[in-house]
Amino acid sequence: MISRLALTPGEPAGIGPDLCVMLAQKPYPETEIIAIADPVLLQQRAERLGISLELIPFDELKPASSLSPGKLRFLPAGLNHEVVCGQLNPANAEYVLDTLRIATDGCLKGYFDGMVTGPVHKGIINDAGLSFTGHTEYLSALCEDAYPVMMLATPDLRVALVTTHLPLSEVSQAITKQRVQQVASTLHNDLQRCFGIAQPRIMVCGLNPHAGEQGYLGREEIEIIQPALAELNSQGMQLIGPLPADTIFTPVHLQQADAILAMYHDQGLPVLKHLGFGNAVNITLGLPIIRTSVDHGTALPLAGTNQASLGSLQYAVKIAETMVKSRLRERSGN
Template sequence: GCLSGKYTAMVTGPVNKAIINQTGTMFTGHTEYIAERCHDAFPVMMLMNDTFRIALVTTHLPLAKVPESITPERIEKVISIVHQDLRTRFGIDSPRLLVCGLNPHAGEQGYLGNEEQIHIEPVITRLKQSGLDITGPVSADTAFTPASLRSVDIILCMYHDQGLPVLKSSGFGNIVNVTLGLPIIRTSVDHGTAFDLAGTGQADSSSLGAAIDCAIKLANRSIQDYEK
């Protein structure tokens, strides 16, 4: 419906990936599934609240496979999509990007890992020379300080658990998952299925409400841009 233009945006709830895979259906996640249905688009997971945004270079991937997946090509592709969608979907004319390193202290000039020197720094240098407002790689333990958050529009994290714990610790219920890089608007909640809460009356729908509100705002901006 969204691809045909019948609907302007899609909002998804949580799914249990393990249960789906137990049926014999290979399922990595909503993000990857929707990207496949969108003609193999390149999806970028961005999560946001009222304070800051993060985007992930890798998503639902075992931690052991992260280093080999952080290639210069992938990093540049993710940065390009983030920069483009912040401009077109969120109306930020000159997005300010901060990129985290992979290793502790961003590799400490190669003493704690060389992925920064080999894969990340050359991409940032090249994109900065092309005109992007981009900084990094920085140590993740300094990327989320109040001063840092005030000076950037988004922080790019190398893997799932590098950024999400920080964002989720800022408060449950107001975080929205937005998939960038798609030809459609897609938002989602920031939590899992929580089957243990079923029937207890303790389930919290505030994240779903935030995802719906975000989808409406993005859809309205898209319609306004179309009508210009």
């Protein structure tokens, strides 16, 4: 069976369009990739990069089929203003959100099996007067306020987050028993559904240095995190912790873990990005759809220069393919 993945390039002035054009040069015999983008932008970027590209309109009534390298299916979204490589324009912010809406709607209606997203520039979207804190939160709203969980992954490490894009001063207040349990349960369930791990082992970070040092460096571990994990473990999950974040990423722990659950963004992600930046993937768990993304930003200075790296996007497609197959196996009972 050939799966269908929607691909949104993200910020048009960044490297997202470059990556779409470059990806189209690779063979994907088991996947049909559909770029949700302005076709003129894709063609112009291909010409700038000196890459041959044949654009083919997407027809949801036709069965999925892969394309030979050099060809790319597209579903059009129209730009408001001409794009200059490396130069942000708030007039095109609505276009970026349009591509996400089209891709998400297609997933919800069953036209696509999943979506892969390129890098966006949050600042320019907000400068345009549009409220946007990130893909994770935006897609949650489009999916009728599902409870999303952000997880980044490399081939050797998965890190999920209890809190995402919050100022550090607000993190402690956001760590509640309910939130820890919701995130941990979603992580556990999607490791089973989307990755085929029958009984996931999840190592959980403490919030404070040394996981609170028995309450001397903070009591969140004793009063919130430990009770939350204990209840879930009594239901059959395997949640180990809370453990000190400065030692949880050592080999002795990682070799026993299917995933690490960190309390906040910069507790877990620096380690993962040090390990695999450029070859990592951002995965949104807890949605009714499959969504993966690159692990990097828009790289405005590299747009149109032929210097962008395709590694993270290729890995995002690979993981999306894996998740699609795992969900299909689960639904079929195999």
